[in-house]
Amino acid sequence: MPRLSPLILAAAIVAPSLARADALTIEGVGISRDVDCHGKDVGVYGAQNEIALTGRCGLITVHGSNHKVSFEAGAGLSVSGIDNTVTGGTVQDVTVSVTQNTVTATLGGGGTPGRLDTSGAGNRVSLVLAGPTRLAVNGADHVVEWTRGEGVPNPEVTASGVKNIIKRKP
Numbered sequence: 001m002p003r004l005s006p007l008i009l010a011a012a013i014v015a016p017s018l019a020r021a022d023a024l025t026i027e028g029v030g031i032s033r034d035v036d037c038h039g040k041d042v043g044v045y046g047a048q049n050e051i052a053l054t055g056r057c058g059l060i061t062v063h064g065s066n067h068k069v070s071f072e073a074g075a076g077l078s079v080s081g082i083d084n085t086v087t088g089g090t091v092q093d094v095t096v097s098v099t100q101n102t103v104t105a106t107l108g109g110g111g112t113p114g115r116l117d118t119s120g121a122g123n124r125v126s127l128v129l130a131g132p133t134r135l136a137v138n139g140a141d142h143v144v145e146w147t148r149g150e151g152v153p154n155p156e157v158t159a160s161g162v163k164n165i166i167k168r169k170p
Contacts, residue, residue: 023058027044040058044061047064048066050069057071062078069084071091076091083101090109102124106130110131113156117136118144126146128147132152135158137161138161140163142166
């Protein structure tokens, strides 16, 4: 078996930690904080945190319970857990799972169609469609409401489950 030089071995150990260093992690209970994303991925974990994300973010992950998160813009948004409220600007993709989460955002407008995937039960999603979009709603008792910008087509919708409401806002 060939021996690795100490320099190559050190680089292999440091490289994964450098990749994680680019992500911003907010973890705890009851934290109130403003965070400038600087284009980085952001993770909010724990419970009852109130976080205002400014600037353009990478992937925004909200996991836990009773968080209140606002954002200006992000590459994507993933919300899981129970009773989280996330409001914000524009994202290309949104994933909402588990239960009783509320998400308000502008979806799409990038080079590829925007995408919403929701699963679990009892999630509420309100979207402004900024470009072509695909909405996938799976689970039970979800409410997905949307409006669209001028010239934006209606979304492509796939749905399965029980008692889901998917409709255009008046």
